[in-house]
Amino acid sequence: MQFRSDIFWKSACGRCPDCSAKVRGSADCTGWLARLWDTPAHCSGCGMALRRKEGFFLGAIVWNYGLTAFGVLPLVLLAQRLEWIGSVWAIRLAVGAIFLVPPLIHAFSWRLWIGTYYAFLPDQLPSGGRRLDD
């Protein structure tokens, strides 16, 4: 198994991992707010299913949780540790972060998950022979 970083970065940057068409906001949704948390069901360029069948979303949840728990919350702890903020504000910021950050990075988490999945399994891409409807 080889990790294809080119596929991962294409997806992380909002492009289809297969055909490189711009995915974000081009298919199902319009408006900047909708693009924050909505990942189109299919690529507008090649028709590849981006939101696959049940259970596929679990990888996006892992990315979302990981970025929130290990990316954002340590910054709050660091700010408290450096005494930039007090303990009460650290708790307030942490509680606010756990409610606000996940919805704000939802689509980004999906892009990272899709990129991770197809970077490890590039033969699952439609150009590799997989059906488009799964």
Ligand SMILES: [Zn+2]
């Ligand atoms: Zn595509």
